[in-house]
Amino acid sequence: MLSRINNRIGVMGLLVPAALLLLPLYLYPLLEIVSRSLGDKGWSTGNYLELFQDPVMLRVLYQTFKFAFIISALCVILGYPVAYAMRIASDRTRRTITLLILLPLWTSTLVRAFAWIVILGRNGIVNATLTELGIIDEPLKLVYNTVGLYIGMVHIMLPFMVLPLYNSLSRIDLRLLSAAETLGARPISAFFWIVLPLSMPGVLAGLLLVFMSSVGMFVLPALLGGLSDITYTMLIEKQINELNNWGLAAAMSVFLLVVTGILTLFYGRILNIEASSGILGEVVRQVFQRGPIHLLIWRERILARLLASHGSRLANRMQSARLVPRHLLVKCWSWAVLACLVAPLLVLFLLAFSGQAFLHFPPRSYSIRWFANFFSRDDWVTPAITSLKVAILTAIGAILIGVPAAYAIVRGRFPGKGIATAILISPMIVPGLIFAISLYALYGRLNLLGTLGGLVLGHIILALPYVVVTVSAGLKSADASLEAAAMTMGAGPIRAFWIVTLPMLRPTIISAAFLAFLTSFDDVILALFLSGLSTKTLPVRMWEGIRYEIDPTIAAISAMLMLITIGLKFVAEWSARRGTKSNIPGFTAIQATDAGTR
Amino acid sequence: MTSADVVSQGIVLKERSGSQVNRTAQDESKSKSGCVQLSGLTKEYGGIRAVDDVSLEIAAGEFVTVLGPSGSGKTTVLMMIAGLAEPSAGAIAIGGRDITHLRPQHRNLGVVFQSYALFPHLTVTENIAFPLRMRRKNESDICRKVREILDLVRLPDLAQRVPGELSGGQQQRVALARALVFDPPVLLLDEPLSALDKKLRENMQFELRELHRNLGVTIINVTHDQSEALVMSDRVIIMRDGRIVQSGSPSELYEHPKSSFVADFLGTSNFVKGEVQKSRDSDESSLVTVGGLRCRVPQADQGLKGQARLMIRPERIVLNAVPTATQEHFVGRIAEIAYTGDLIRYRVALNDQDVIEVTLQNKPGHLPQGCIGSEVTVGWSLEDVHIFVESTTQ
Structure with missing residues (x-):
């Protein structure tokens, strides 16, 4: 009994490093935001009243929700056929599609924004081509406006729609479709009667995920949107940097946090809707699964009445043979969407080797001058070195703190475990900008702004969820009884972990370290607020570059970043697979939650 | 199928629903549309012949079981008849009409799948009404037919349940009802009883037989269970490596096996x-x-x-x-x-x-x-x- 209690406390001890980091640098700053939102002196709801009374506030709120809604809707329309094609494809095709979906996901947001600017800009590829072909006289305005914002956001969010959709579709027994066909259903009817209702939980999960990520978006609208395309997070930033109105910014942040929190709760519930028998499960079933069925039944009733006089038409339909290949439309649609997903990356990659001073596609001559330019300029190389330093330190720190924490929440049994897990994972969900301003305020008082250490600590908090999720998955698949076996042979718990569990976890830990490295290496928002001149990171330098100049050097950097990131992700993925034998769904969990930081 | 055929079938449907009185008229119609002809049916998967030159004539109203060990190609034959697999060569005709290249939804065959393939989000009634709705029957006909078929398979009380709330045997009956409700001339069964326990399986064998006698529908059943084949069928076709090795009545096959394989496989x-x-x-x-x-x-x-x-x-x-x-x-x-x-x-x-x-x-x-x-x-x-x-x- 005594040893049991000791064990339990020992396991909780593994959470101490995480607590020492998260309590002062994550939870405290967020709480401070809450307290600031209630006024500087005493408690007042003035800021919140302004939130819902100021017409500008309301307009931006409405606009943000409208953007998020349209982005989600576009993602469903574009992504559903892709997920469906993935479901019905052969294993090999499915792997290809998965890779094509993951490639853009593995590429930094900045790189993708830059790619779209190059493609859609005034002198961009689309306009240049259309002008050359004589289709248009004046260049179309495709970027720095709402159109550009939608294109860029959909490009980023599409994978987060396709993956949960595929997950849900993969649970549908394809024999149901065969059955429907033998019962007289045309493929299109079979789809609306069977596939669509059964995939509704996936549609809802995808919609929620994309919606809640889009509500917190900051980097992309700032780069691709027009002057009036202001989102909620951009307005928060403006309140702080331009108007110095912390109270209102805090209130806005709290409001956004609450919205995101509620959406996350729904998302979690809908993900395992089959298991839940609660009210939400019933609502989803009745409204979203049964609803379409009732509509279809009514449609059939009306049609039956209308067609009663045309009995022979049915007879004619009976004659039609197999003329069109199955699922032709779905396949064409999917490959077109996938091509659009990957094309910007390829374009950018080619442009990096352009021999010209302006971006023309395809390049008229090839050279490596822009790579050379990058390495010869201190204002690029210095941030790159800073980024490397920060990312390596982040990876080390996140592993040292995250692995024990993951062990505690997987193997331990203690009160408050659920809360501890939620807190460890939550930095993935909290909109990046809110975390950034909360830490910005704290660092300002502690004189940590512009320090390498301060930035690293912030990045460790961002990276911790990825480490915890990856290592937890690894630990769950590693057999706990092996550890127990080692202990029956006389090894203490620490020794058992060191000799038995750690070697099994090595591939997982390597994978987690790469993820942490990339989280830090990709981050723009936190670095924008926390790094000063001396600790400017590469993404911050690129952010400035993309905003103020369109320079092929950025294409060269983007190409290098793509190679590095995709290479590292491959290593991480490969190593995680070796460790846990997890296939795509397991990986999806990590990737899907990635959306929160964009 | 000509429109006249559709109309005549429609009349038959109404007649049957009345009682057993019009059995003869119904049988006549069935004899026109219920015979199945397979000629030289072949299916290749990447160079391997899963089904090799299978020719077979099945008379209207016959209960035929295709029996064979796993991998003998029996299910592939059934799937080709259903239209869910495309033959590499050969032809399929039902009721004298060539349907080799017809899509499954135009074949008008009842199929009961091994896994039943009931739609999990639809109630029993909606599942059974599905083929009728796809045929744009009017609502009152649908209600009546569903009620009748539920009585026939003895499930009238479970109409509003969803498949997940039914036992294996009940699901089986719903699948059967759904495949029969639109009066197909031919019913295809893919190992229909394999998911049931032994007692239930034996009961269902008799029920299926009785159903077959009452409806006069042609039944093609596929199974690897030799006792099921012997109990239920008018004729048993034994397949091995994609070919038919012997066919005949159960007693013929049991008493006079032509090869040691057949002798070993039966009993x-x-x-x-x-x-x-x-x-x-x-x-x-x-x-x-x-x-x-x-x-x-x-x-x-x-x-x-x-x-x-x-x-x-x-x-x-x-x-x-x-x-x-x-x-x-x-x-x-x-x-x-x-x-x-x-x-x-x-x-x-x-x-x-x-x-x-x-x-x-x-x-x-x-x-x-x-x-x-x-x-x-x-x-x-x-x-x-x-x-x-x-x-x-x-």
């Missing part, structure tokens, strides 16, 4: 290996077993020569019988006795090499006294013996 069989030789003293051939026994060969098999297997069913062997002219008899020792309830199975060693199994009904006074090791005589009639030549040596 239990004793096989005794040996060589067919001419006797020295007479013209009669006999089979000399590995263990040196000399067994007489029936009149019909006299011309055979070479390495062969003698087959005799365990239930056709008599223990401790009085020898008569037509009977073979040997002396052996009981090697093992297995008690299975209704039957007692004896393993009798005739010598070191030849061991045969004998089954006897568990009836009082019917069983020979004896225990393991005791001596018995075994005997059989020559007409129960089958000889399968394996290779001819000369």
Whole structure:
């Protein structure tokens, strides 16, 4: 009994490093935001009243929700056929599609924004081509406006729609479709009667995920949107940097946090809707699964009445043979969407080797001058070195703190475990900008702004969820009884972990370290607020570059970043697979939650 | 199908729903549309012939079972008839109409899948109404037909449940109802009973038979369960490696198997290996077993020569019988006795090499006294013996 209690406390001890980091640098700053939102002196709801009374506030709120809604809707329309094609494809095709979906996901947001600017800009590829072909006289305005914002956001969010959709579709027994066909259903009817209702939980999960990520978006609208395309997070930033109105910014942040929190709760519930028998499960079933069925039944009733006089038409339909290949439309649609997903990356990659001073596609001559330019300029190389330093330190720190924490929440049994897990994972969900301003305020008082250490600590908090999720998955698949076996042979718990569990976890830990490295290496928002001149990171330098100049050097950097990131992700993925034998769904969990930081 | 056919079928539907009175009219219609013809049906998967040149004629109203071990191509044949697999060669005709390249939704066949494939989000009623809605029947017809078919499969109380709330047997009936509700001339069953437990399976076998008798629908059933095939079918087709090896009525196949494969696959069989030789003293051939026994060969098999297997069913062997002219008899020792309830199975060693199994009904006074090791005589009639030549040596 005594040893049991000791064990339990020992396991909780593994959470101490995480607590020492998260309590002062994550939870405290967020709480401070809450307290600031209630006024500087005493408690007042003035800021919140302004939130819902100021017409500008309301307009931006409405606009943000409208953007998020349209982005989600576009993602469903574009992504559903892709997920469906993935479901019905052969294993090999499915792997290809998965890779094509993951490639853009593995590429930094900045790189993708830059790619779209190059493609859609005034002198961009689309306009240049259309002008050359004589289709248009004046260049179309495709970027720095709402159109550009939608294109860029959909490009980023599409994978987060396709993956949960595929997950849900993969649970549908394809024999149901065969059955429907033998019962007289045309493929299109079979789809609306069977596939669509059964995939509704996936549609809802995808919609929620994309919606809640889009509500917190900051980097992309700032780069691709027009002057009036202001989102909620951009307005928060403006309140702080331009108007110095912390109270209102805090209130806005709290409001956004609450919205995101509620959406996350729904998302979690809908993900395992089959298991839940609660009210939400019933609502989803009745409204979203049964609803379409009732509509279809009514449609059939009306049609039956209308067609009663045309009995022979049915007879004619009976004659039609197999003329069109199955699922032709779905396949064409999917490959077109996938091509659009990957094309910007390829374009950018080619442009990096352009021999010209302006971006023309395809390049008229090839050279490596822009790579050379990058390495010869201190204002690029210095941030790159800073980024490397920060990312390596982040990876080390996140592993040292995250692995024990993951062990505690997987193997331990203690009160408050659920809360501890939620807190460890939550930095993935909290909109990046809110975390950034909360830490910005704290660092300002502690004189940590512009320090390498301060930035690293912030990045460790961002990276911790990825480490915890990856290592937890690894630990769950590693057999706990092996550890127990080692202990029956006389090894203490620490020794058992060191000799038995750690070697099994090595591939997982390597994978987690790469993820942490990339989280830090990709981050723009936190670095924008926390790094000063001396600790400017590469993404911050690129952010400035993309905003103020369109320079092929950025294409060269983007190409290098793509190679590095995709290479590292491959290593991480490969190593995680070796460790846990997890296939795509397991990986999806990590990737899907990635959306929160964009 | 011409529009006149559709109309005439429509009339039939209404008539049947009334009562059994119009059975004859219905049977006539079925005889037009219910016959199935497969000619040279072949399916290749990447160079491997899953189904190899299968030709078959099934009369309207017949209950045919395709029986074979897994991988024999039986399910592929069924899926090609249903339109869910495209034949590599050959043709399928139903009711005299070529449907080889028709999409499944235009074939008008009822299919019951092994997994039932009930739509999990639809109620029992909606599942059964589905094929009617796809055919744009009017609502009152749909309601009536669904009610009737639910009565027919004895599930009227479960109309509003979803499949997840039903037992395996109930799901089976719903699947059956859904496949029958639109009065297809042909019903295809893919291992329909394999997911049920033994008791339920045996009950369902009788129910299916009864349903078949009442509806007059052509049924093509696919199974690997030989007892199911024997119990239910008018005709059994045995497949192996994509080919039909023998077809015939259950008793024909059981009594007169043409190959040792069929004999082995249907029921239990004793096989005794040996060589067919001419006797020295007479013209009669006999089979000399590995263990040196000399067994007489029936009149019909006299011309055979070479390495062969003698087959005799365990239930056709008599223990401790009085020898008569037509009977073979040997002396052996009981090697093992297995008690299975209704039957007692004896393993009798005739010598070191030849061991045969004998089954006897568990009836009082019917069983020979004896225990393991005791001596018995075994005997059989020559007409129960089958000889399968394996290779001819000369």
